[in-house]
Amino acid sequence: MSLSSFFQYFVPKEERFYPLYQKQAEYIEKGSKLLRQMLLETDLERLQSLKAEVKACETGGDAVLDDFHNTLFRTVLTPFQREDVHELAELMDDFMDRIDDCGNIIFTRRFLDVDVDLTTMAENIMFAAESLSNIISRLPNLSDASKRKEISRLCQEIKTLEHDNDELYGSYISKLFSQNYSLNEIIKRKDLVQVLEDATNSVKYISDKIRSIISKL
Numbered sequence: 001m002s003l004s005s006f007f008q009y010f011v012p013k014e015e016r017f018y019p020l021y022q023k024q025a026e027y028i029e030k031g032s033k034l035l036r037q038m039l040l041e042t043d044l045e046r047l048q049s050l051k052a053e054v055k056a057c058e059t060g061g062d063a064v065l066d067d068f069h070n071t072l073f074r075t076v077l078t079p080f081q082r083e084d085v086h087e088l089a090e091l092m093d094d095f096m097d098r099i100d101d102c103g104n105i106i107f108t109r110r111f112l113d114v115d116v117d118l119t120t121m122a123e124n125i126m127f128a129a130e131s132l133s134n135i136i137s138r139l140p141n142l143s144d145a146s147k148r149k150e151i152s153r154l155c156q157e158i159k160t161l162e163h164d165n166d167e168l169y170g171s172y173i174s175k176l177f178s179q180n181y182s183l184n185e186i187i188k189r190k191d192l193v194q195v196l197e198d199a200t201n202s203v204k205y206i207s208d209k210i211r212s213i214i215s216k217l
Helices: 003-010 018-040 044-074 079-109 116-141 145-176 183-215
Strands: none
Touching: 018 044, 018 079, 018 116, 044 079, 079 116, 079 183, 116 145, 116 183, 145 183
16 A cells, blocks of 8 residues: 555545544543543542543544544545544544543542552553644655654654553552552542553554554555
């Protein structure tokens, strides 16, 4: 597959797929920043407001995915191209869903305090979302070798952040059962660290997919 045969559909002037990927990335980046704020917020009313904003990002992302499906239906692509184009959009939607899951857990579990490890995991998710947004902004310029190199670097950055969160997840689970928490508190914190881990895995799947697509060009 040549660069022109696949990534012609990302070019903004054609108003096809690229602007939709870009909009998904914007919702993801905004949602990840709101998620970090939720972990630092102690005021219940403000926390509820932040949760509503995260949900709005998730709902907006769902609407973009619907637009994506409609656009894909109207566009002639080979089955190979169609699979890659569709899967990337679905993976980005999954990432936004996982961020929303994190917001729901934070709000419903009513944490009195949040460990620094959990805050660091949320920050890593935010940094990964920023890297993803930077990757998407470079997709229309893949004929430029320097842009492809930068995308590869950003994908590696996401992988590193995912590895860091894996380490934090493992160590946190170990510490959780050695602390003097009630069973209820253990369950709440286990739920949160799990959804943070799931969100981190989701963004890594996106970077892996982008690397796979570029390797076929």
